[in-house]
Amino acid sequence: MSPLTLFPAGVRKIKSPFIYLLCNNLKRFAPVGFHVPEGKITQGRGNSMSYKGKVFLFWGVMDLLTLGSYLFFSLMRGEVPFWSDITHFYAGLEQHEAGGGYAILLQGLFFIHLALLLSLPVSAWAFLAHKKMSVLWLALQETMRIFSLTCSLALFPLILHFVSSGPMVNLALFLISETLKVASLLSTKRKREEGEKVS
Numbered sequence: 001m002s003p004l005t006l007f008p009a010g011v012r013k014i015k016s017p018f019i020y021l022l023c024n025n026l027k028r029f030a031p032v033g034f035h036v037p038e039g040k041i042t043q044g045r046g047n048s049m050s051y052k053g054k055v056f057l058f059w060g061v062m063d064l065l066t067l068g069s070y071l072f073f074s075l076m077r078g079e080v081p082f083w084s085d086i087t088h089f090y091a092g093l094e095q096h097e098a099g100g101g102y103a104i105l106l107q108g109l110f111f112i113h114l115a116l117l118l119s120l121p122v123s124a125w126a127f128l129a130h131k132k133m134s135v136l137w138l139a140l141q142e143t144m145r146i147f148s149l150t151c152s153l154a155l156f157p158l159i160l161h162f163v164s165s166g167p168m169v170n171l172a173l174f175l176i177s178e179t180l181k182v183a184s185l186l187s188t189k190r191k192r193e194e195g196e197k198v199s
Contacts, residue, residue, distance in 0.1 A: 052188040053130060059181060060127030065154035067120040073161075082114060113148035116141065138185065145178065153177035 049057070074081040089110050093103060119141055126133050144150075149170070151157055156173045 051191055055184045055188050056127040056130055059152065059184070060124045062152055062154045063120045063124035063127065066150070066152075066157070067117060067124070069154065069158060070117060082117075085110075085114065109147060112144050113150065116144040116148055116150055119144070142178065142182070149174055151177040152181040 071081050074084065079085075089107075093106065098106060123133070123137075123141060125131070145152060151174050153173075153176075156177055160170065160173070
């Protein structure tokens with residue numbers, strides 16, 4: 001008997017891409033003579049992940065990687081995430097005796113970056129769960145990325161953490177990252193609209 005048959009039919013329709021891929025490939029790891037029935041696991045319509053699912057999965061993982069790398073490096077330095085950043089920021093602001101409009105600008109940029117980090121768990125969950133996100137939310141998060149120069153493609157900052165580069169290289173990688181993200185999300189919207197017209 002396959003372990004999949006122990007679950008009700010409703011449980012077999014797994015929507016999580018991670019669990020879906022794992023269960024759909026059980027036959028690769030099953031012992032000889034152990035039968036995994038075909039067609040028991042489905043993911044919405046059909047057995048293959050849609051283009052939108054792949055795009056959402058990728059950017060959801062990138063958001064988790066961005067947040068995870070921030071927490072990892074903060075803890076490796078013996079700091080408390082977020083709180084240590086705030087105390088270090090105001091200590092540096094006081095040391096350089098920044099005041100007036102310049103101090104307000106620096107504080108604004110600093111807290112925009114913190115707000116972006118705090119928004120990453122929400123966007124990661126929405127991407128991985130294939131939840132519909134409003135254009136306003138995506139535009140707001142992208143605006144915060146622009147002001148804080150934070151790449152959506154988390155692999156770029158990780159590479160730059162170990163490789164020295166100039167500001168022009170950093171800016172170029174940022175523009176590539178955000179262009180790829182915006183273009184991929186717009187393409188999913190276009191494909192969905194084309195599918196609705198056909199149906």
